[in-house]
Amino acid sequence: QVQLVESGGGLVQAGGSLRLSCAASGLTFSSYTMGWFRQAPGKEREFVACINWSGASTYYADSMKERFTISRDNAKNMVYLQMNSLNLEDAAVYYCAASRYYSRFLHIAPSDYGTWGQGTQVTVSS
Numbered sequence: 001q002v003q004l005v006e007s008g009g010g011l012v013q014a015g016g017s018l019r020l021s022c023a024a025s026g027l028t029f030s031s032y033t034m035g036w037f038r039q040a041p042g043k044e045r046e047f048v049a050c051i052n053w054s055g056a057s058t059y060y061a062d063s064m065k066e067r068f069t070i071s072r073d074n075a076k077n078m079v080y081l082q083m084n085s086l087n088l089e090d091a092a093v094y095y096c097a098a099s100r101y102y103s104r105f106l107h108i109a110p111s112d113y114g115t116w117g118q119g120t121q122v123t124v125s126s
Helices: none
Strands: 003-007 010-013 018-025 034-039 046-051 058-060 068-073 078-083 092-099 113-116 120-125
Touching (some): 003 092, 003 113, 018 092, 034 078, 046 068, 046 078, 058 068, 078 092
Parallel strands (some): 010 120
Antiparallel strands (some): 003 018, 034 092, 046 058
8 A cells, every 4th residue: 555644744833844745655755756735735746846756856835945845755755845934924734745657757746646645734823
């Protein structure tokens, strides 16, 4: 059974940092592009960042490019999202996702991802 489990969310003050983790099981982790998405109340799911199978290539949404860092550890089947300089607009449920198929490319569309975690809540206070 393929499973993704996020952790690391919580309450943080504006300007603070959080590191999200995603543990993968039941799949050949190193063969998949991994992504992070987020969804705030009343809004559509939004692309945050993705990383290719080896970790050598990454891509970010413009508003997160200078503040967030995605990384992966294929030996541990883990993907991470380091978030710095958080602001109120970053508050959302954050989801990690695995590409729908084996892939060596970066993907930004939610439809390109076939497995999703349950999400972890990030709350930012002023």
